Amino acid sequence: MKILLKGGRIVDPSQNLDGKMDLMIEDGRIVEIAKEIKKKASSELKIYELPGMIVAPGLIDMHVHLREPGYEYKETILTGCEAAVAGGFTSVACMPNTAPINDNRSITEFIIRKAAECGLANVYPLAAISKDSQGVNLAEFSEMKDAGAIGLSDDGKPVTNAALMRRALEYAHSLGLPVISHCEDTALSAGGLMNEGFVATELGLRGIPNSAEDVMVARDVILAGYTGTAVHICHVSTKGAAAIIGKAKKDGIKVTAETAPHYFTLSDEALRDYDVNLKVNPPLRTEEDRTAIRAALADGTIDVIATDHAPHARTDKEVEFEYAASGMIGLETSLALGLKLVAEGVLTISQLIEKMSVNPARILNLPKGTLTVGSDADITVFDPEKLWSVDTALFRSKSKNSPFQGWQMKGKALLTIVGGDVKYSEYED
């Protein structure tokens, strides 16, 4: 089956491409990009007329929790992939904090096999840094890499032991595996439920100080600089962390960073009604932090927008704020919130696609994030003007814990193509 995408605006920052062009897909690959490709539709060729649409390299979310194995009541690889392609994502990297933890070959292989059976988005497992993510002994990086793991993280459980982190950086670097660090000093954040500041003071909730994040980011960039290795900082939420990363980059340290849509969209002011869907770790910070995160996205300090898609069932959330699980889903709202940054003049459309496709591919060493002729046909087509309102009841994700319920959004993926096959479409009759 061949596919011809006609008349869309192709935006591919990997080759500085931005213009109205046609794109031809054959045998799972991109075979031609030209001003005009003239073909007739047939049983062999499907043509999509895409005036006003943006045709981009398939979006990549390098930070999701698919919950399988172990927490299938929250999400499965299948429902997570359905949410991904509906949100315009052709690839996701899934965190290892499943049950059991993905700290060995068999779990990595299980995830890859399950994802292949689903046949929707590409699923790239991230494996644990330490055995059982306990922060004591290194997990078997080489073997997990052989099994298909593409990076390492103890996400959710920061590596508190600096010596272990140093060893992880060194060993992983020699294998070409990126280390993705969840930066949190757990002694400083202990018992914390939301950002420490005026809102927490008024609400009587224990705070998580910015410093809990900042000191760990500082530690990790110092270790990366000292060992000459690379480190990727997860879900940056503070002004201080952004400043430390910015300085480290200037100093030539190989540090990259991501933030999540909620950190550039919301602040702790939103928590005044104790809405458990706003409980997330790191917490929503102050307006000052939110402004700094947007600036860090604009100036390139933050390379990636990743959702930290964290599905939780109603039973995990419909409890007192203190007992509610942390995290929010994001796969089906991320693109629209990213486009809001474009509408607000923070990013250009090209920069947005860099942060949602090109850069994550580069950091994870994936042969993705590009529309160059010959590459895999992973393509996201979206309407930047389409108005829609968030109704979590219609979400593909098994869990509904989105704080954006009821929001009016602008911009939506209409066609998600993975390896040349249409995996999500709002065009078919």
Added chain:
Amino acid sequence: MKLAKKDILGIKDLSVEEINLILDTAESFVEISTREIKKVPTLRGKTVINLFFEASTRTRTSFEIAGKRLSADTINISASTSSVVKGETLVDTARNLEAMNPDIIVIRHSAAGAPHLLARMIRQSVINAGDGFHEHPTQALLDMMTIRNKKGGFGGLKVAICGDIAHSRVARSNIYGLKKMGAKVAVAGPATMMPRDMDKMGVEVHYHLEEAITDADIVMMLRIQTERQNQSIFPSLREYSSYFSLNKRNIGLAKKDVIVMHPGPVNRGVELSPDIADGPYSVILDQVTNGVAVRMALLYLVTGGES
């Protein structure tokens, strides 16, 4: 005038008019508690459930007496938070109680925001009897009633609230209420017991007791939770009581006619020296008496009563 609210979740949500309405109504109920037969039929046929997830003698008893003096049927449920975490959730408990058609649920819970969750779930009135470190509206109302009785009003008064501010719902509710009513509030406590951005609440922040109580009309001492010693929030009870206890010596810094308040239970010899707790400045027992009247007023007003 009627109270236009279904729930009493915090002082922050109340207007000056509403606070005055509650205090005036409470005054009109004081007399009932002094009668030979301490009972009026006002809430006959109404059911009040006291749902306490945290140990409390004073507040629970006060609510129970308030309900009974108005002829409501009052039921006490003491649930331990741990069993709730393991088994039935607050939401399930709430739905089950709702199905039994009570009129008011009074809730005390260690988690801030729990009464708000309950109020969203059920159609009956919810009264917050203390949630975590967030609010304790009935305590602040009885404190304000006591201050109004003793001082004739609030305008121009300086109120010093001293102790563990970070972990105090009493402090927060009183700050909201007293500021709305026109008083000035100063807080004092060790820096480790002062929450971040406290000054943004519109209070003077001090780290020495003496500074806060100087020229104060009212000194409100908070109970120190002795178990917080283990969290490195203060070095020792001995050091705390040496520097943050109100005693015969430092009370001279306050106004001559100062009144001393405490939400109870008092750690005698820790935050209050016994001679102060039992001395002429103390209005601690007036607070307890007024507590019953304030709670009678709230039970009456949330069920649609008019002043």
